[in-house]
Amino acid sequence: MSRTHTPVLLCVLTVCITSLVLAGTDEAQSDDECADLNNYTFLEYRQQRGKVQVQYLLLTRRNMDCAERFRHESLSETQQPPTNFNISRPTKVIIHGFRITGSRPTWVRLLARTLLEAQDVNVLVVDWIYGASFAYNQVVENYKEAALQISVLINQLQEHGCKLQSFHFIGISLGAHVAGFVGTLFEGKIGRITGLDVAGPLFKGADTYDRLDPSDALFVEAIHTDSDYFGISISVGHVDFFLNGGKDQTGCARSRFSSVFSYVLCDHMRAIYVYMSALNGSCPLVGVPCFSYEDFLQGRCLTCDAFNGKCPTIGLSENSGISISPLPKEQKLFLLTTSSSPFCTHQILLQVEVSPLDKSAEVEVTLVTENQGTEQKLPLRKDTTVYSVVMSHPFALCEINSMKIKNTGNRFYRQGDIHVKSVCLSEIPSQSREEPLCVNNIDIRRGAPWSHDFVQVCDSS
Numbered sequence: 001m002s003r004t005h006t007p008v009l010l011c012v013l014t015v016c017i018t019s020l021v022l023a024g025t026d027e028a029q030s031d032d033e034c035a036d037l038n039n040y041t042f043l044e045y046r047q048q049r050g051k052v053q054v055q056y057l058l059l060t061r062r063n064m065d066c067a068e069r070f071r072h073e074s075l076s077e078t079q080q081p082p083t084n085f086n087i088s089r090p091t092k093v094i095i096h097g098f099r100i101t102g103s104r105p106t107w108v109r110l111l112a113r114t115l116l117e118a119q120d121v122n123v124l125v126v127d128w129i130y131g132a133s134f135a136y137n138q139v140v141e142n143y144k145e146a147a148l149q150i151s152v153l154i155n156q157l158q159e160h161g162c163k164l165q166s167f168h169f170i171g172i173s174l175g176a177h178v179a180g181f182v183g184t185l186f187e188g189k190i191g192r193i194t195g196l197d198v199a200g201p202l203f204k205g206a207d208t209y210d211r212l213d214p215s216d217a218l219f220v221e222a223i224h225t226d227s228d229y230f231g232i233s234i235s236v237g238h239v240d241f242f243l244n245g246g247k248d249q250t251g252c253a254r255s256r257f258s259s260v261f262s263y264v265l266c267d268h269m270r271a272i273y274v275y276m277s278a279l280n281g282s283c284p285l286v287g288v289p290c291f292s293y294e295d296f297l298q299g300r301c302l303t304c305d306a307f308n309g310k311c312p313t314i315g316l317s318e319n320s321g322i323s324i325s326p327l328p329k330e331q332k333l334f335l336l337t338t339s340s341s342p343f344c345t346h347q348i349l350l351q352v353e354v355s356p357l358d359k360s361a362e363v364e365v366t367l368v369t370e371n372q373g374t375e376q377k378l379p380l381r382k383d384t385t386v387y388s389v390v391m392s393h394p395f396a397l398c399e400i401n402s403m404k405i406k407n408t409g410n411r412f413y414r415q416g417d418i419h420v421k422s423v424c425l426s427e428i429p430s431q432s433r434e435e436p437l438c439v440n441n442i443d444i445r446r447g448a449p450w451s452h453d454f455v456q457v458c459d460s461s
Contacts, residue, residue: 251339
């Protein structure tokens, strides 16, 4: 990112990321009622100027709908009522990012509930804020204080028998760097850190001591969805999932007439909702290792041989399903998603070989399943005869009923026939047992679309 864009971006951050903020103090609510994320008034913000305030909300399967305010003293045998925290269970620690208002985002409780539905664990929501600062850069300068306070609690929990390996930190945006610094303080012995669209501004060029990196936990993963604005564009974990290239997400508005909220935050927030969807386990979100998104889209990365054939997945499986040792570092993984939950799609590799052309041309390939079609335009050049592109299709390869091809070349001059030597479809990551669907020797005339029906049955095994 250029230096000229930084002040503008920080200004936008200050104005727009209100939904990612959770503020808190210990005095806001009594202990005899459900604890909640605090929403300071402006005067209350001013009273906290220059101070980092941290509180902890505990949710378990015993109190999923009524959060308990949690302190170290909560583990005392004399504490009444007794805490729901179970030392023998793993603990998920959710750390939000920067915010400047008192809104209470619904996604915090949704994420906590989804975690509890997936596993019987303790969920600690870290509710933190830096004074009355309305400037992102001032909060960044003081985020380590929040990490220090969190580390004190972790130390106290260790004294009661909790193991560092049992902690899984889930940091959102700036919260991912807070989690990373907690990991640094414990010399990387924390079990796991998940960064959800890790904050980028003021961190991309930072030393690893000051930002999330693979040394901060036994396993560090990151999900990137807005790396061209609020998120970070570099790899920061053992594995980094770049959804749709990590920048523009499907379904997020790209019009100047769209609201500031939807334009600025949709990409950034997508990481949270994709992660929650993955926790539900309704369909796998699988990353394919590749050098770049462009290489991935051009079909140059088809397998997960680097992981002994088993691709990493987003979710709660140990080390994202990675079994190789030692673990990789800063491994980029790419995958396509849809615009809504459960976000899963099938990645279909389209490979086309044509006879040499006298003029540039274009064909449109449509995959059809149950009357749902996915279109892909493929520009053809005079100097190239073989083309590959990865398409997103809502159904598996074995469920594709038909394929259509149209000659959609330039309307201002007569486009000649296009001879297609072969067109093949295969699903990635590729399965060795699955043969590609291929059709050979096709003549595509302008104004005369070609179609071919497939008769196939999915293997139930």
